Amino acid sequence: MGKTNLSLLIYKFLVKENIILSYIGLFDNKLVTSILNSVKEKNLFDKSLVSKRVYSILVESLENVIKHSDDLESNSFLFVYKYSSHYCIVTGNRISNDSISEFKNQLNNIKKSSELELKNLYKQQIFSDRLRDNCAGLGMFDIALKSRNKFDFKFISINEEFSIYMLQIRIDIL
């Protein structure tokens, strides 16, 4: 029973911090589907446009975690916070240091773009994905457009080979 006090502390902490959804572990498509179903069944988000937007950004963030994890055997995490003015989705997953530089450039480019520029970049990307029969590049544009570009990212080095890629997205309640 040595862990009951610690567990209670963690529980209280999650409640105090307005965390309505948390998961730590291996992410795969099956898990993503089960998280999304529980979100829908429990009406975890308010029934409104915001809820659809949060849902849609949640899908893209979870798919991003699966896509960018260099190693699906390592733990990734998801936290969803709910405040009176906004939701906040935070994901984290391990990424190889070799892929950071290009990825960082791509994220910075998206972040500094206006809505119109984002829409144009989205169009370029969807046509180039089409030619390459690839459908990997659109998720981050979708997140940026739907969150009105309110996202942040961080790479935290673990060792010479790997880092943790963290993505934080804010969705305002209108």
Added chain:
Amino acid sequence: MNALIIKQTIDTPSIVLDPINRIFIISGESRPENPREFFKPVLDWLLAYENTLYYLKNEGGKTIELNFTFKLDYFNSATAKYILDILLIIKKFQNNGYIYNILWYYDERDDDMLNSGQEFQSMTLLNFIFRTLV
């Protein structure tokens, strides 16, 4: 030509491509685990349907007007590419003299779904008719 009917699942949409009754509807939620595998039969069916359309136009001698309906609650970014693929095949039909309307349904509170439709309209220049879900 046979109809292509795919039942809706928890992460894939319902597909109805019925050449006899001329019903073409994609509805539900779309975030397939393997989008290419899911949408390939749809794209193949549409490409094959062009022969049927050709026959109808040349044998029947009438202008054919068809509606293709999208009634999606949600689709992920990977699905967007395949929606564009579908629309570009329809665009080809249109260029060959068949009239196609795209009926794009959206929840009236869901600006994002309306915006997506408008973006597809601007990318394909097809005739989109926007309708709110009742």
